[in-house]
Amino acid sequence: MSEGKNKTIKLLKANIYYIFIVIILCVLPLFVRNPYYAHIFIMFFSYAFLAMAWNIIGGYGGQLSLGHSIFYGLGAYTSTLLFVHFDLSPWLGMLVGGILAISISVAIGYPCFRLHGPFFAMSTLAVCEVFRILTVYFSDLTEGSIGISIPIRFGLKNMIFEHKITYLYIIIGFFSLAVLVSKLIEKSKFGYQLIALREDEDAAESSGVDVTRTKLKAIMISAFLTAMAGSFHAQYALYIDPSGEFSILLSVLMAVMAILGGVGTVFGPILGAALLVPLQEILRGQLGGQLHGLHLFIYGVLVIIVVMFLPHGIFEWLKGWILPWLNKLQILTPEMPEGERAREDLVAWGRAARDMSHEDEVILRTRDLWKSFGGLVAIRNLDVDIRRGEIIGLIGPNGAGKTTLFDLISGIIKPDSGVVEYNGSNITGIRPAHKLCHRGIGRTFQIVKPFGNITVLKNVMVGAFAREGAEEKAREEALEVLDFVGLYPKKDNLAKSLTIGDRKRVELARALATRPKLLLLDETMAGLNPKEIGEALVLIQKIREHGITVILIEHVMHAIMNLSDRVIIMHHGEKIAEGTPREVASDERVIKAYLGEEYVVI
């Protein structure tokens, strides 16, 4: 009973400023009597709402859309046409428009998501233009470039009101919804995975993220919200036209506000809108008549300045000096209320993999595997058998096809022919990598790919989300793994701020958090100093003790020779030898191809 009460108090405390903000938002309209200020507030909340909607796919997901007006326009036209022709309430029209926007977003996203950065941006921009042109063209339905005036019939059902204050309340409601959605996303598995794929798609996929699905989900949510704003604005302005709704400038503004404030945060887009909307409205109001274009000119210059001096947005910059101050005032409660962790069950993450009953069973088998890139044969007729619980060293000169083999096993690329069997089932050509991650194949990358702009803990949590659904569970699991690899003290550092050795450890931890049965380590020790190599050796031993089969590509010979049960040597895509470290070290061909005389065992 009292525990429940405590929990409630804790919850209230943790969310104290949200409650504060909600109260302000509820009371605010009561004080705005002047219609001009009411208008500015409505514009602010509309733009903040739009920027937050954009931020879901553009900020968290890193997919730079410059065509979000598509959804805005769809929302506006759908609700308006349904209202004008069928007298359907815009509230329902808004829903229909939202659903339409969702379907269009999937139709755009599915083909275009394979494009990156500016290319995705340009394709969305082009699609937006297509919508505008089509809206002008089909003038029987849309009244073309003349636009549609919405008949003024006041009433809640018609979403048309005499007083601006009512609109203000509605848009505040929308705004709160967007804040809530953003917050929920940030705290969910979906949100973590979305941020992970923004940081690095390959690494995200290998950590169990279904990249395409996650992106589609994000653009669907974003499109729905954007369409809502379109419907709302149509009912507010009571007039729509193609160039106003499917507007490139509007698309850009949504993005600019989010970027100006800080992408991938809840408050960034709000901050961006809070800066730009009053500026825009005041400049337009004061100077619009005689100096047409001035406010946008200032906009443009401002964007350049902010991008040049604060490329990570105003929010990041503010956080730098406001956060410590807030902490002092005890307003911000720390996000993670965890005490000292019980150390005895820190090995819990090994549970799933610690099935040692079939020691001799083959966990991975390849037969007659071929892969070539253009004319270069990277993998030639490769047969390997890996037994459960083994540590296998995979060595060979650069370009021997080692990493390619990892890519084939982990589903990054497809073999030309041949078979890969894992755990008794055929996994040949199963892609993308997240499917294999879910089956228990984890990997690290030769060129490290940590998710640079998020903390070490969050990096590893992305891995843990491959198995877990809830944030708390994933956090616990990640902390356990971090402790295991010795990164616990650095859990709150940004991954990009780490040394190369620690970055490699983050990758290892991330892979371990997916609870692999088979772990592929690609040059985990390259670039480490002797002490770090020693630690890595111990770590890999410990990993094996949890029943995880390990294949490691390595050039650090003493590590390979000490660690491996068996060594496989590759050269020009072929396996040229295989055996215990001792056996291969005395093999003529191996010495010739790779080792050099130094490792001859007499």
Add this chain to the structure above:
Amino acid sequence: MLEIILQVAINGLLLGGIYALVAIGLTLIFGVVRVINFAQGEFLMIGMYAAFWLSHLLGIDPYFSFLIITPLLFLVGIMMQKVIIKPLLNAPSLALIFATFGLSIALQNGALLLWKADHRAIQTSYSNSVLLLGNLIISVPRLVIFAVAVAIVIGLFLFLQRTYWGKAMTAVAQDREAAMLMGVDIHKVYMLAFGLGIGLEALAGVLLMPVYSAYPTIGFQFCIIAFVIVVLGGMGNIFGAFLGGLIIGLVEAFSGFFISPQLQAALYYVIFVIVLVIRPQGLLGMVGAQEMGFK
């Protein structure tokens, strides 16, 4: 009927020449610096206004004023690289996109502020002059543009093949780091690329003046078409830009004639998206080129 089709084809090719000329600067900058300059079109607009004012105030014909305007904008390009692009080369690619987008918005509205939204045209003695080939009509100023586009493609090709700086540019385009290690001063190469890209864009603007009128957003409209062309031809490929320009010109002419002038643009945007999705490297581009330099 055949004659009509031939006439439409000629119109399409001449339009294509204009588009090619507009796209060459964009593709050059992209190919070398790996930056998509969203403000590219604004330099076309500036070239047009410069030609307009030089003609209007001083009576200098566009076919002479390009001699002043092109070098000036070449310098502007160098400045842009120095002041805006260079400091952002190591920033997230988002920053670069929005820096150039911000510049585009500022220049467009700066023009609106200074010169209003009016369409401004100059009437030259040759604006409406035509060559007659039987019953076929060929506009002389458009033919000039086409010829200049061809000349620039050939000139750039020779420059890239024969001169040190041209070779350095090619090297930087292929591998920034390797070129640097070979002693190429990449910032000079970047400045040269920006200077050339923007100078050529302004040249295109000047040459357009006898046939088009200048207004603040004309650059942006051409810029979007230039993107389509550059993607179609292969990012960074100068021949690709020329070929892409001709294709889009023909598509526009024929779709305008056979379908509807209103849907011309929609059609090439659709082509654009389809090309991006099916063959993102473009017609003449290298496989994987669309990934280079971006993260």
